[in-house]
Amino acid sequence: MDFIRCDGAALTLVFALEAGGTGDCVYCGLRLPADEGLAALAASHARGRHESQPDAPPRPGLLPERKGGWSGAPALVLRRNGQAVDTDLRLENCDHAEGQATFAFVDPVAGVAVNVRWQISAGDIVSATCTISNRSETPLEVERLAALALPVPARFTEFTTFSGRWAAEMQEHSSAIAAGGIMRESAIGKPGFAGAGWVLLHAGEETLGAHLAWSGDAWLTLAPDAQGSGDGRAMLMMGAGWSRGEVVLPPGESYTTPPAVFSLAPDRSALAQAFHVHARTEVLPSRATWGPRKVHLNSWEALGFNLSEGGLMALAQSAASLGIERFVLDDGWFGGRRDDTSSLGDWTVSPDVFPNGLDPLIDHVHALGMDFGLWVEPEMVSPDSDLYRQHPDWCLHVEGGARPTMRGQLALDMARTEVRDYLFTRLDALLGEHPIAYLKWDHNRDLFPSGPGQAEGFYALLDRLRAAHPRVEIESCSSGGGRIDFGVLTRTHRVWPSDNNDAIERLRIIPAWSQFLPLEVLGSHVGPSPNPITGRRLDMDFRAKVAMFGHMGVEADPARMTEKDRATLAAHIALYKQWRGVLHSGALHRLAHPDPNVTGMMVTHGEKALSLVAQTEFSPVFDAAPVRLAGLEPEARYRVTLPEPWPGKARHYLANPDAWRQGLTLSGAALMGHGLALPLTHPETAWLIALERLPQ
Numbered sequence: 001m002d003f004i005r006c007d008g009a010a011l012t013l014v015f016a017l018e019a020g021g022t023g024d025c026v027y028c029g030l031r032l033p034a035d036e037g038l039a040a041l042a043a044s045h046a047r048g049r050h051e052s053q054p055d056a057p058p059r060p061g062l063l064p065e066r067k068g069g070w071s072g073a074p075a076l077v078l079r080r081n082g083q084a085v086d087t088d089l090r091l092e093n094c095d096h097a098e099g100q101a102t103f104a105f106v107d108p109v110a111g112v113a114v115n116v117r118w119q120i121s122a123g124d125i126v127s128a129t130c131t132i133s134n135r136s137e138t139p140l141e142v143e144r145l146a147a148l149a150l151p152v153p154a155r156f157t158e159f160t161t162f163s164g165r166w167a168a169e170m171q172e173h174s175s176a177i178a179a180g181g182i183m184r185e186s187a188i189g190k191p192g193f194a195g196a197g198w199v200l201l202h203a204g205e206e207t208l209g210a211h212l213a214w215s216g217d218a219w220l221t222l223a224p225d226a227q228g229s230g231d232g233r234a235m236l237m238m239g240a241g242w243s244r245g246e247v248v249l250p251p252g253e254s255y256t257t258p259p260a261v262f263s264l265a266p267d268r269s270a271l272a273q274a275f276h277v278h279a280r281t282e283v284l285p286s287r288a289t290w291g292p293r294k295v296h297l298n299s300w301e302a303l304g305f306n307l308s309e310g311g312l313m314a315l316a317q318s319a320a321s322l323g324i325e326r327f328v329l330d331d332g333w334f335g336g337r338r339d340d341t342s343s344l345g346d347w348t349v350s351p352d353v354f355p356n357g358l359d360p361l362i363d364h365v366h367a368l369g370m371d372f373g374l375w376v377e378p379e380m381v382s383p384d385s386d387l388y389r390q391h392p393d394w395c396l397h398v399e400g401g402a403r404p405t406m407r408g409q410l411a412l413d414m415a416r417t418e419v420r421d422y423l424f425t426r427l428d429a430l431l432g433e434h435p436i437a438y439l440k441w442d443h444n445r446d447l448f449p450s451g452p453g454q455a456e457g458f459y460a461l462l463d464r465l466r467a468a469h470p471r472v473e474i475e476s477c478s479s480g481g482g483r484i485d486f487g488v489l490t491r492t493h494r495v496w497p498s499d500n501n502d503a504i505e506r507l508r509i510i511p512a513w514s515q516f517l518p519l520e521v522l523g524s525h526v527g528p529s530p531n532p533i534t535g536r537r538l539d540m541d542f543r544a545k546v547a548m549f550g551h552m553g554v555e556a557d558p559a560r561m562t563e564k565d566r567a568t569l570a571a572h573i574a575l576y577k578q579w580r581g582v583l584h585s586g587a588l589h590r591l592a593h594p595d596p597n598v599t600g601m602m603v604t605h606g607e608k609a610l611s612l613v614a615q616t617e618f619s620p621v622f623d624a625a626p627v628r629l630a631g632l633e634p635e636a637r638y639r640v641t642l643p644e645p646w647p648g649k650a651r652h653y654l655a656n657p658d659a660w661r662q663g664l665t666l667s668g669a670a671l672m673g674h675g676l677a678l679p680l681t682h683p684e685t686a687w688l689i690a691l692e693r694l695p696q
């Protein structure tokens with residue numbers, strides 16, 4: 001048995017290599033001393049054979065197969081001529097270099113070769129892919145292939161998954177890794193709300209997070225070695241999902257999975273920071289060149305489909321007076337689309353709404369000092385559209401079968417070149433003819449029936465458009481939250497985390513997404529009150545403070561706000577501009593508080609830090625427990641202020657307003673250990689805490 005190790009900054013992976021046998025990850029954890037004895041490390045966790053086990057106990061390792069008596073799910077399911085192919089893949093060699101290892105497995109009898117590649121990159125994120133090659137004379141159908149098969153270190157005994165629904169995405173569900181295991185799967189042609197793309201494993205505070213970087217269907221299994229057929233460790237697997245017959249390899253051909261990424265860290269904040277470093281350095285397109293994230297005003301919750309040139313110009317005017325920097329024209333600007341029943345596919349400016357074309361509005365927006373963004377939903381077609389009347393066969397459908405709609409629409413077959421060419425031509429013309437800085441790219445219908453190659457087709461169109469218009473920023477919106485992953489984020493600049501702008505809901509949704517994604521990509525809007533989805537009424541002060549922790553925007557009509565609310569909103573937009581450099585570059589910390597209804601987040605960056613602390617319910621005690629901060633230098637001294645405006649009722653409970661205005665000077669140790677006693681008794685109260693490290 002040979003052993004190799006791969007090291008990240010704070011992470012070590014140790015692999016055991018058994019020539020002609022398996023490759024296994026026998027250590028995955030905090031970085032080990034350089035002289036750690038790897039054979040001893042493996043021996044310290046080796047298990048003897050127990051009762052009722054095959055005489056040669058199976059070692060599923062990095063490539064679990066249905067062989068040798070292992071009863072868990074396999075990483076690959078293959079067929080030839082409709083018959084299952086049982087593989088016996090054996091390790092042929094391992095190509096090992098700094099921070100990466102590729103394990104080559106071969107089964108000469110089945111005519112199959114598999115390469116498992118793990119690489120540690122920025123943020124100590126491990127990226128895993130799997131390549132399968134058909135080395136036989138007959139086609140090989142790949143029914144399932146895991147990008148990642150991770151034998152879970154035994155100390156991880158709990159897990160959290162993230163499933164949800166439209167407007168209530170990313171709900172955390174935690175439980176023990178128990179007999180039976182779990183399976184999560186999306187089957188709607190995109191990640192959707194099934195939670196198959198994200199998972200956390202817990203060993204006390206220590207947390208391992210994994211994600212599949214893919215914008216199509218995904219599956220995830222987490223199964224304990226319940227029947228004891230392996231070595232006692234649970235197995236985590238993640239992979240892309242596809243329809244039967246979608247991946248068939250002709251002789252000599254190969255297929256590589258999209259990457260699954262994972263990392264582990266001492267706690268959830270440290271894990272979030274690792275994912276954010278990775279997203280900023282390896283995922284987001286040219287992140288280093290991004291300017292400040294502009295404050296948006298989006299027309300959707302302001303005007304809906306009630307669009308007119310005059311109304312939009314007035315909206316732009318009132319937006320500019322609040323300090324908005326980008327005006328985004330949402331749904332309803334094209335073809336005959338006056339409601340959501342028609343015209344998707346007809347991507348030409350509607351003369352009914354814009355008798356003089358789009359340019360007068362764009363000129364007006366520019367004259368007000370803002371840039372202009374536009375909503376599109378390219379992959380969809382309305383049955384009531386010129387496109388559908390011309391090309392009824394372009395949608396995903398079963399010949400002769402029913403064509404059920406969702407939101408009154410059908411999905412185009414993105415695997416077809418002529419469909420992609422049409423969409424490219426239309427979008428390219430729009431971007432070429434008008435100075436459009438930003439596209440909100442929506443995708444509101446699930447893909448049914450399914451069709452092969454849809455995610456690949458989507459990527460191809462997006463890549464072509466970005467190559468032609470490299471300066472246009474793009475948002476991935478899919479009913480809010482439906483297509484968010486590191487695959488789409490290698491091509492886009494932000495995501496729409498949820499259609500739900502209710503600040504109380506956002507206090508759950510943003511911390512969930514920001515477990516993996518940095519705040520600068522999470523669109524975060526101040527919506528109207530009452531909220532159109534939940535019906536809840538919330539103070540502007542509360543809505544605006546919550547919206548600051550993300551890529552801030554407004555999705556309401558300022559003309560329908562009171563003068564006081566407009567002033568409060570403008571003050572928070574100014575605060576966001578002052579703090580976005582910190583919020584969008586720094587390290588995010590989740591703040592713990594004994595009251596479960598208090599949510600705290602904090603971002604530290606250089607000398608500065610900003611925290612948001614929000615109470616959603618009526619506190620059971622008069623004086624809520626002090627808020628203990630995080631991520632500070634214990635010995636350093638900080639000037640602490642509470643940026644104004646302060647929340648309405650709660651401000652009266654602040655004991656020494658002047659002291660908070662002047663700033664308190666406290667050590668990092670005091671701030672993290674002793675905390676700050678803030679009036680957090682009243683429901684829907686939020687405070688900002690600003691810190692500045694003082695020179696030594």
Ligand code: GLA
Nearest residue numbers: 300330331477478479480499
């Ligand atoms: C989806 C999006 C919304 C809005 C509407 C427009 O629901 O998530 O933000 O753009 O479509 O129809």
